[in-house]
Amino acid sequence: MEKKEIGTHLKNKPDEWKIEQGMHGARLPVLDQTGPDPEGTAIPPQSYVPFKDEAAIRSVGDPNKLFAEEREGWAGYVEWEEYPEKKAKAHKILSSQNFPPPPEFQLGPIPGTNPVLEGVRWKMWHRAIGGALNTIADISWETVLKEKHPEMLHLLQFPYNGEPPKRLVTAKPVTPNPLHFVRNHGGIPSIDKSKYRLDFDGLVAKPQSFTLDDLMDESRFPRMNKLVSVQCSGTRRVEQIALYAGEGDEMINAPWAEGAIGTARWVGVSLKKVIKACGGLVGEGKHLEFYGADTYFKKNSVMNYVVSVPWSKVKANEVMLAWEMNGEPLPKIHGYPLRVVVFGYIGARSVKWLYRIKAIENPSLAPVQSQEYLYFNTQIGKHNQRMTDGIQIQEMPVSSAIMSPWTKQVVIHNGKIHCKGWAYSGGGRWPERVELSADGGFSWYTVPTENMSEKHRYAWRTWEMDLPCDVEGWIEIVCRCWDNSLNTQPLQVRAAWNWGLHVTSSAHRISIYSVNKSHEITRKRLQEFDDRGVPFGPLTVPTEWQIQSWDDYHGYFKRNGPRDAETEYNSRDMED
Ligand SMILES: Nc1nc2c(c(=O)[nH]1)N[C@H]1C(S)=C(S)[C@@H](COP(=O)(O)O)O[C@H]1N2
Numbered sequence: 001m002e003k004k005e006i007g008t009h010l011k012n013k014p015d016e017w018k019i020e021q022g023m024h025g026a027r028l029p030v031l032d033q034t035g036p037d038p039e040g041t042a043i044p045p046q047s048y049v050p051f052k053d054e055a056a057i058r059s060v061g062d063p064n065k066l067f068a069e070e071r072e073g074w075a076g077y078v079e080w081e082e083y084p085e086k087k088a089k090a091h092k093i094l095s096s097q098n099f100p101p102p103p104e105f106q107l108g109p110i111p112g113t114n115p116v117l118e119g120v121r122w123k124m125w126h127r128a129i130g131g132a133l134n135t136i137a138d139i140s141w142e143t144v145l146k147e148k149h150p151e152m153l154h155l156l157q158f159p160y161n162g163e164p165p166k167r168l169v170t171a172k173p174v175t176p177n178p179l180h181f182v183r184n185h186g187g188i189p190s191i192d193k194s195k196y197r198l199d200f201d202g203l204v205a206k207p208q209s210f211t212l213d214d215l216m217d218e219s220r221f222p223r224m225n226k227l228v229s230v231q232c233s234g235t236r237r238v239e240q241i242a243l244y245a246g247e248g249d250e251m252i253n254a255p256w257a258e259g260a261i262g263t264a265r266w267v268g269v270s271l272k273k274v275i276k277a278c279g280g281l282v283g284e285g286k287h288l289e290f291y292g293a294d295t296y297f298k299k300n301s302v303m304n305y306v307v308s309v310p311w312s313k314v315k316a317n318e319v320m321l322a323w324e325m326n327g328e329p330l331p332k333i334h335g336y337p338l339r340v341v342v343f344g345y346i347g348a349r350s351v352k353w354l355y356r357i358k359a360i361e362n363p364s365l366a367p368v369q370s371q372e373y374l375y376f377n378t379q380i381g382k383h384n385q386r387m388t389d390g391i392q393i394q395e396m397p398v399s400s401a402i403m404s405p406w407t408k409q410v411v412i413h414n415g416k417i418h419c420k421g422w423a424y425s426g427g428g429r430w431p432e433r434v435e436l437s438a439d440g441g442f443s444w445y446t447v448p449t450e451n452m453s454e455k456h457r458y459a460w461r462t463w464e465m466d467l468p469c470d471v472e473g474w475i476e477i478v479c480r481c482w483d484n485s486l487n488t489q490p491l492q493v494r495a496a497w498n499w500g501l502h503v504t505s506s507a508h509r510i511s512i513y514s515v516n517k518s519h520e521i522t523r524k525r526l527q528e529f530d531d532r533g534v535p536f537g538p539l540t541v542p543t544e545w546q547i548q549s550w551d552d553y554h555g556y557f558k559r560n561g562p563r564d565a566e567t568e569y570n571s572r573d574m575e576d
């Protein structure tokens, strides 16, 4: 008989069990019950057959001329919005070739690397355009290494997305610059301050430009100095991903944890005053469109990073043009030399490397405003979404997070678990009360006010608390915040899950294994581990030694009766 290698005659794939159990969701075939019976076996990973029409690409022209630096002293800035023909040429280059598919990291394991994701396609896109963008990925990474803390968690190498590790997120109520999270959609431009200018146009009475010195001239514009938290709408996205996958990574939906929020003291001028210096808005001018010098890629098209905010927000002096961050000039990576800081709004409106402000009639049609950062209903997704199904995210809702302990952690304590975290509310509201529960959200303890950092209208509050906890074993610690308007957080992630995986503002839940040393038996048991020099963790490793003496065992049953109810087993009935 022919010898067969074990398993080769089977149809099953080696990882079929994992696929069946939903652990490789990306390889599950779509089950179309409206069509013919499906095969039922796993689909292979996405294949990629490279294609490149060199002739078509060459016919576009010399990238060094076409996509040259726009201005002297502005490296990495290609102007797109003023030149539709240039956009068309870039589009031709990008659509005359293909690029590898984005890595799947939601329906399978998230890579255990740092950087977690590399951004291969973004690097390729920038290089494919060439010109001023040719080496921007390398330059940007050098800037990361120079300006950011060595312990940053790099979620995406390029465009750079990074957040501090949990233990550093709330180490200080004001985030040190090297630890402030970074969310980029493109490369980092290098702009010479002396060559900098900001242009105002559109529906303003007197379109004009300002140098940085103009804006810094206190005889023209009063200084503004504010402590403001900037929060990315992707903060805590990893909790939505863990539950249900959402929009893939066309828009680089990095698996952010709780660190995509940072608080800084910003110095600059109120945009309102500068608009006034431009003679105010005219006609139907009701929104201000901000232009960033970096290049943004979407569906084979290129553009600058553009968003808008309503005039009402500007009028309330809640939009700052900032050049200073915590007493230093803006770091390059945070928008040097000038950025927007929109108080209480989603971070996406706080445009970095700002070069132009245009007054317009309606909210910007740029993708970041109208096609992305949309907050959908749970029934909206890949199968049915329209732009108008989503709420364009502006003011951020009340939110909070636990930074210590960490989920799945074994915590040994004396009846109180020390917890730390942050709480924030957008729209000019602030955390008024933070509450913790050690029982999944049935009963709540208030974080004492003296354990919270100062109140500020536009900033988070860091907090810490000894949370009473008598019980042992797995418990769920939950944190929620009430802001000054008494808004609070949905209790479950699912309640606010959305296709874009934005604004994970539900009460933050962590599971920890409570070991309460104030209980005598627990104290003694831990002592035993200590005496034997055996580590208590990992929790799941069985203990090597006998946990109770046989004397103890027999004594117990003597005192309390045997295991079974036949208490007269050995009595006279037997003898009869
Ligand atoms: N020009 C420009 N501005 C930008 C972005 C960008 O990619 N380009 N990202 C935005 C987003 S989504 C966020 S959350 C904040 C992050 O600011 P930070 O990197 O200084 O923390 O910047 C915003 N401003």
Ligand SMILES: [Mo]
Pocket: 183, 231, 232, 233, 234, 347, 348
């Ligand atoms: Mo963001």
